[in-house]
Amino acid sequence: MIILKKLTVNLEKLKKIRKSKMTLKEISTSLGYQSPNGYYYLESGRSKFTADTLAQVSIILNVPLIDLFCEVEEHEKTGINDDSCSADNPNNMASFI
Incomplete structure (x- = not known):
């Protein structure tokens, strides 16, 4: 896998x-x-x-851009997501375009 x-x-x-x-x-x-x-x-x-x-938001809030992200593991075969940032509530994450 x-x-x-x-x-x-x-x-x-x-x-927050x-x-x-x-x-x-x-x-x-x-x-x-x-x-x-x-x-x-x-x-x-x-x-x-x-x-x-998102870059503008990081500037306005004076935080590094990377601090607004979390890492998510996706198992390729199963498609199961494992959110290392907020496993209790996967709705607290969003992709960006």
Whole structure:
């Protein structure tokens, strides 16, 4: 069995970092959104982050980009995901485009 490792955005960690530094409205405004909903959809996993937007978020929050990710193992034959960041809640992760 081959185990592949990939990085994915850790939404729970991202939200925790953001809340410690600024409000949803503040980060939304910093990113150019007209309302907080635009960023909320990203942070909640309803929409996917672009690489550019995620880079901007790391700059705004003053955290290294890699700190917004977690590593996930995927077993190639079974397709089973093993989230080393948040095994209790796989919904706390999102890919980005």
